[in-house]
Amino acid sequence: MNSKKDLLLPYCLAGILLVVSVLCYAGAAEPPEEPVRQMFECVAGKVLFTHNIHTSESGYDIACADCHHHPEDAEDSLACGKCHNLPEDGNFPQVCSSQACHGPDGDAGEIEIEVSDMVKKADALHDQCIGCHKENEAGPEECASCHVKYSF
Amino acid sequence: MLNQKKFIVSHAPFCHDGSRISERSYHTMFAALPAIILGICQYGAPAMGVVALAISSAMLWELAFNRVAKQPVSIGDGNAAVIGLLFGMLMPATMPWWGVVIGTMLAIVVGKQIFGGIGGNPFSPVAVAIAIMMLSWKGFFDFDEMLCSYELDFAMIYPLTALKNFGTDAISAISTGDLLMGRQVGGIGSTFGLGLIIGGLYLIIRGFIRWEISVSFLVGVFVTALLFNISDSAKYAGPVFHIFTGYTLVGAFFLATDDSSSPVNCIPMFLYGLLGGVMTVLIRNLGVYADGVIFAILVINLVNPIFDKIRPKALGK
Known part of the structure; x- marks a missing residue:
């Protein structure tokens, strides 16, 4: 041969x-601009979030602004991690400064918020997810119902 | 009685029946096609890219090794192409190109060529490559994460991970029909149960693989999964689910039957396949991995020389 x-x-x-x-x-x-599903990397184990099911009319039909709450008059939704992700230097994240809402030195600018008020991403997501599930009495609330221990 | 003819050997010269290693390779690739075609139909051009790159890079790695080792060029036998194809079948459609290239290098060079090439490898080259990749970049085999931008018309959760983390309730929406028809998340060519069974039966009927290994592998999976399911049906899925999910069918028909890493006698073949099936479910249900096929196959490859000690009694002894 x-x-x-x-x-x-x-x-x-x-x-x-x-x-x-x-x-x-x-x-x-x-990848599509609006995510289909998202995998959140966490210390407690990854979480697969079905963005499409939460937003579609055939799913839970949740409005964008219900989760992407800031800034209120934004045309495009900011990803959670853009704001709920404070740099170690104590300033606001870059995205906040660049939108001229908050000053580069942590000055609240036009919006009445302090750097110390910013919730960490994990806490924000927990509040958002569990809060909504409790409010609607639907969806998981326990840790092990979302966080996976074995990912492959 | 003395005139009874039992075995006739004519004298030289002998004629060749025309069969070659390449014949086996191309038939194996043909048998794998139905499963791969469905995967490409589902995941589109990215899946095509992964499979095409896996085959071509495996052949090029083989060619490169031939050149470096000053060996005759061996890509003509099609074995490298088969290894590349099987490797591509197990990958998610969104595998980055460098992952495919490194994976085929591991399969061809580490899994096959350093043991002397075709016929010398003690482990399935594809299983070696996948195992190393799993341990090095485990994110690549998290199908939920790798395929999170796809929205197909079936439950987009990897069945084995869902089962492992959330129990049988999480897989209640996945029917056996879905699993059989490839309506499940997984590797490009590892989800179409019916296609893999047809391909496997084709190889068995044509005599390219031994039915003893494939059938005993599946029996091992079935019996072990059944026992677990009887013990706790809320935590452990039934045997049919385990047979049609993950890499079980690819493992039973394409990986465990690798020539040089599987036994040659009948009883050892049964034991080899059975152990592979049992180990698969043990790793899935008790281990830390959602799918245990790859590691189970490496384990049975490892004990293969021991099984081969079980031989028929020599005539006259």
């Missing part, structure tokens, strides 16, 4: 498939 004629097929196969793979990878679509 070592003659040049016999090796022609494998060489061609490898070459063609390599080209196909490059085209497929290069042409791969970007």
Whole structure:
């Protein structure tokens, strides 16, 4: 099986498939702007959040602003981690300063909030998720109902 | 009685029946096609890219090793292509290109070539590569995370992880029909139960793999899962669920039957397959991994030489 004629097929196969793979990878679509599902990385174990089920009309039909509550008049929803993620230098996150709501030195600016009032991401998500589940008496409330111990 | 002909061997020259290693390789690839095609239909171009890159990079790694080791070029036998294809089948559709390239390097170089090439590997090269990848980049095998941008018309949760973390209630929406028809989250070519069974039966009927290994592997999974299910049906899923989820069918028909890492005699084959099935469910139900097929296959590969000690009695002794 070592003659040049016999090796022609494998060489061609490898070459063609390599080209196909490059085209497929290069042409791969970007993830959708609005997430379908999100995997939150946590110390207590990952959490798979079904964003699509929570927002779709056939699902829970929750309005964007119900969760993405800040800023109230924003056209595009800010991801939770954009604000609930305080830098170690004690200032507001970059996204807050860049939107001219809060000053670079932690000055509250036009919005009446202090850096110390900002809830950490884990607490914000827990409050949001568990609070909503309790309020609607639907959805999990226990830790082990969302956080997975074994992820693969 | 003395004239009874039992075994006739003619004298040389002998003629070759035309069969080659490449024939086996291409038939194996053909058998895997139904499962892969469904995966590509579900996940689209990214899945196609992963499978194509896995096959081509496996062949190129083999070629590179041949050149470095100054060996005759061996990609013509199709074995590297089969290894690449099987590796691609087990990957999620969103596997990054460098993960595929490293994985096929592990399979071809570490899993096969350093043991002397085809026929010399004590472990299934694909299982070796997947195991190393699982331990090195476990996020790649978290199918829930890797496929979180896909929205298909079935329950988009990886059944084995859901079962492991939340018990049988979490998988109540997944029917056996769904699992059989590939309506489940998983590797590109490892979810279509019916396609894998058809491919496996094709290989068995054509004589490329031994039915003893595949059947005993599945029996091992079935019996062990049944015992667990009887003991606690809220925590442990039934045997049919375990057979049609994860890598079970790929393992039974394509990985455990690897030539050089499986036994050659009948009883050892049964024991080998049975142990693989039992280990799979033990790891799934008692271990820390949601799917235990890859590690179970490595374990049975490891004990294969011991099973091979069980031999038929020599004539006249």
